Amino acid sequence: MAETYTNLIGGRWVAASDDEWFERRNPADTDEVIGRFPAMSAADAERALEAATAATKPWRDTGLLERGNTLIRAANLLRERIEDVARAVALEMGKTLAEAKTEVASSANFFEYFGGLARQPFGHLLADRRPNTRAWTQLEPLGVVLLITPWNDPVATPARKLAPALLAGNTVILKPAPQTPLAAHNLLRVLDDAGLPDGVVNMVTGPPEAVAAPLLSSDAVAGVSFTGSTAVGRHLGRELGGRSTRLQTEMGGKNAVLLLGDAPLESAIDAIVSAGCGQAGQRCTATSRVLVDSSIHDHVTERLAERLQQMRVGPGLDEDTEVGPLVTEEHLGKVLESIEASGADGAELVVGGSRLDGDGYERGHFLKPTVVSGVRSGTRTWNEEIFGPVVSVTEVSSLDEGIQMTNDSRYGLSASIFTRDLTAAHRFADEVDAGQVGINLPTTGWDVHVPFGGFKESGSPFKEHGVEGLQFYTRVKSVALGLP
Secondary structure: OOEEEOOEEEEEEEOOOOOOEEEEEEEEEEEHHHHEEOOOOHHHHHHHHHHOOOOOOOOHHHHHHHHHHHHHHHHHHHHHHHHHHHHHHHHHHHOOOHHHHHHHHHHHHHHHHHHHHHOOOOOOEEEEOOOOOEEEEEEOOOOEEEEEOOOOOOOHHHHHHHHHHHOOEEEEEEEEEOOOHHHHHHHHHHHHHOOOOOOEEEEEEOOOOHHHHHOOOOOOOEEEEEOHHHHHHHHHHHHHHHOOEEEEOOOOOOEEEOOOOOOOOHHHEEEEEEEHHHHHHOOOEEEEEEEEEOHHHHHHHHHHHHHHHHHHOOOHHHHHHOEEEOOOOHHHHHHHHHHHHHHHHHOOOEEOOOEOOOOOOOOOOOOEEEEEEOOOOOOOOHHHHOOOOEEEEEEOOOHHHHHHHHHHOOEEOOOEEOOOOHHHHHHHHHHOOOOEEEEHHHOOOOOOOOOOOOOOOOOOOOEEEHHHHHHHOEEEEEEEOOOO
């Protein structure tokens, strides 16, 4: 029998009110059931909202330092449990164990970083033109916030939202992706054990139409922070349009790496392989488009093909695995469809492009790491986020064309350039329309204190990470005091 898990609502671990459940299976071996989770309803979502609302004033009145200390305790607990939490992520989502440990360590860093910010200023003393008057600003929480998180970083993405939300004094309802409920369960166990008061954090799992829709329609929800697809993010914008509910979105990416003729090739190839195939390409900052100067195009394409052919694909818990399975059979089908579409658009399949289904692979969602070349602007492969270990190579003739092609996307999340020319590097950083820019570095790997977020259809103006990550979760109040 698979283990049965419950959700935290109002300080109690509870099942769905109608006793409905859903299963989550191992993407490397679908015969293995990882666990049973509550398939909650609108009534359960209302329960979570009532609990979060009741906890709003007590948590806001809790001292800022105590809120910060709770986050630091959570960071320490998460580090103590890194082996168990990472193993669960590898089983549930398919990451390699090394990738999962990195994610859990980063998640602990979020709690530690924002916990430490409790000792930083939360307002400013201002000058006032009136005599005998002092003025200042103070930051206040929004109230109840709804966090909707994806399956690809199932511990880190909730942590990056929970930490600033809780430090600022908000109460939270977490709606994790249905593909990765165990990761969210483990994270809330940590927060509960760290001493978070009842009702400050609550979780609902189940179909979005059942649990997210009633929360989105409630005026009691003051803010919604979402990470996921652009289609869903835009839907949320329409759903909340004209209302006072604040919305933060972190959505898709079609991230480009530009290699000029003088690029340090081996480090560039290493970065592309890591950023393109790490987490099986299932991350918003993955390298998807590789733009290569014509003088080195053929060499780079050949080297990428060699490297990707050599990558070891397998279950995340196997020590030798470099690329784990895709998260679901449905998602694998979408990635395969995108690869097929690239051929119809005139691109050449260089290596990979098919699922692995031989001995040891027949019950998993495994895909051969893939390189396609000759991808043209305006095609589906150029425009759409694939979210798999698929790298496309396109030839460019100059820095100007490389910048233009980098910006030829509705997305603007992350971009990198590899060159020894400092002037070219600065031009690229100044002119590309992306929220994150790397120079001789991969498109991935942004730390917890570095503001993170994209431009265009990659996300809203609100950044995550760093001091800027608090802005979404706080409102500014101005106060003036007349001295008698």
